[in-house]
Amino acid sequence: MRCPFCGFSESRVLDSRSAEDGYSIRRRRECAGCARRFTTYERVDELPLVVVKKDGRREVFSRNKLLAGLVKACQKRPVSMAALEALVDEVERTLRSTAELEVSSRQIGEMIMERLRVLDEVAYVRFASVYREFRDVQEFLQEIQRLSENAVKV
Structure with missing residues (x-):
């Protein structure tokens, strides 16, 4: 080394x-x-996990790329780096535990958002805005409304 x-x-x-x-x-x-x-x-050296992007392109799964996106979403939020790494570890473990060698970016995004919602709601909305490609304020408001409704049910 x-x-x-x-x-x-x-x-x-x-x-x-x-x-x-x-x-x-x-x-x-x-x-x-x-x-x-x-x-x-x-x-452990594992078989590469391939991510199928929205436009059909394929690229090798990168935990660093995923972590970088989460760090941006959590900027100036009270979320520790250890919590973000644990989230990425959990998602990667879940993906690798299936027999599939290809996974859609949509599936990864949904897994991340599900866990991020619990960790920090503001970071969740930030991540969702990029992932779901919000085009205007109305889409932000709709997502915040869904969050509020789910918080009331819990």
Whole structure:
């Protein structure tokens, strides 16, 4: 494992522990060249999950892309990065637990919105506005109305 600071190819493992509910291993390393410390994660190499976009294009599932979208939706909201990573982990685990190698972007979007609604309603509306491509204020109001109705029922 190359050091991200100096590029030296040798490091020693200082600590290993289970991460992401046992789905990866977190290793704390120290570079033999510059003695700086860094963290690596080891995951099982899985078959690629392909996302079928709205226009029919296909691209490989990217947890980083999904996380980046959630970070934007949660900007200036009281939602921790750990909560967002847990949400992405849960969605990815759910998707990979099926035998399907292709999944629609619509299915992923609905899974994210379902979980985000519980986490933070403002972030949910932000995410939904991009995902569902709201065109005007009326669509925002309709979504907020649906949220209000669901909150009253609960």
